[in-house]
Amino acid sequence: MIRLAHIVRHPIKSVGFEELAGASLTKGRALPFDREWAVTHEAAKFDRLTEWHPKMNFLRGVAGPELMAISAQLDSATRRVTLRHPFAGALTVAPDEEGPALVDWLRPLWPAERPAPARVDHLPGQAMTDWPDPFVSVLGLASNRALGQVMGQDLSIHRWRGNLWLDGLAAWAEFDLIGRHLQIGDAVLEVRQRITRCKATTVNPETGRSDADTLAALQQHFGHEDFGTYAVVVQSGAVALGDEVTVI
Incomplete structure (x- = not known):
């Protein structure tokens, strides 16, 4: 069973992360107050x-x-x-x-x-995300664990600045969801594309110091520098920690 394990927003672009117990997603919009x-x-x-x-x-x-x-x-x-x-x-x-x-x-x-x-x-109505599209990022905890294992260290999920973290998927299985729909709580999202990463992910979010070459490890062990996916909300609804995730 796949479940929603973390909901994270970043009210100010690149300046702080916040974990949430729930959120109300709106069709065609980013996670509320993410990169506001x-x-x-x-x-x-x-x-x-x-x-x-x-x-x-x-x-x-x-x-x-x-x-x-x-x-x-x-x-x-x-x-x-x-x-x-x-x-x-x-x-x-x-x-x-x-x-x-x-x-x-x-x-x-x-x-x-x-x-x-x-x-x-x-800019009212426009999240200042890396793309102009109203993306909500969807990531897998198993992928984070798999990368940490080959690197020999635990990796905080906050290195990736993601929004919705899923537990119960196999490592890297989120890439197979591209083109599919996910029912999470009352909301439905369409997974659109992979996220190619930058050196910000090498930085430890507890110390602000670069201590893990995530990009080199991704390339060496998995043949790419991608982590997580972008999705769009196609049906509005509330989501909460522990919600079951159904692939449609």
Whole structure:
């Protein structure tokens, strides 16, 4: 039996992960409040966010590994986010209204040689994910265990910045789901494509330090650098931890 084991969102792109007990998925939309905000840097190719833009315009874990160690807790009613980092401490901020405070908190965590954090951006109705499509990522716990086994170390699921983690699939079986539909709770998702990974996944989300060459291990042992899949919600509905997952 396949079950939903983790639900994870990232309220601010590359700045904090948060585990949830449940979520309400909407047809044609990303996971609620996932990548709702993004921090734009000084070398961004736009002056005002009016449409989706590629990830190189924003702060990212691949360029600033310290960001990977930030955890988040969002109060969706007040739109205030509490961020915690093992060295920088904690900050509670409303990104819509207190962007400069967030930028100031992030600045010491961002490499000095990179274009500096400039402002917090938000585009209503558009998650600032790596693709403009309203993807929800679906990943398998068995694949994470299989990769960890060949590397000889435990790998946190938060290296992968995924949304929905499934338990009960065989390792890498999520790739076989492309083109299929998944019934999870009351929602239905269509699995669309594999996710090719970057060096941000080499970073330990507890320390913000690169300590596992995930890309080399994927290539050496499995012949690719892919982990997880992208899906789209085709039927709205609530999902919760422990929900049975049915392949349609």
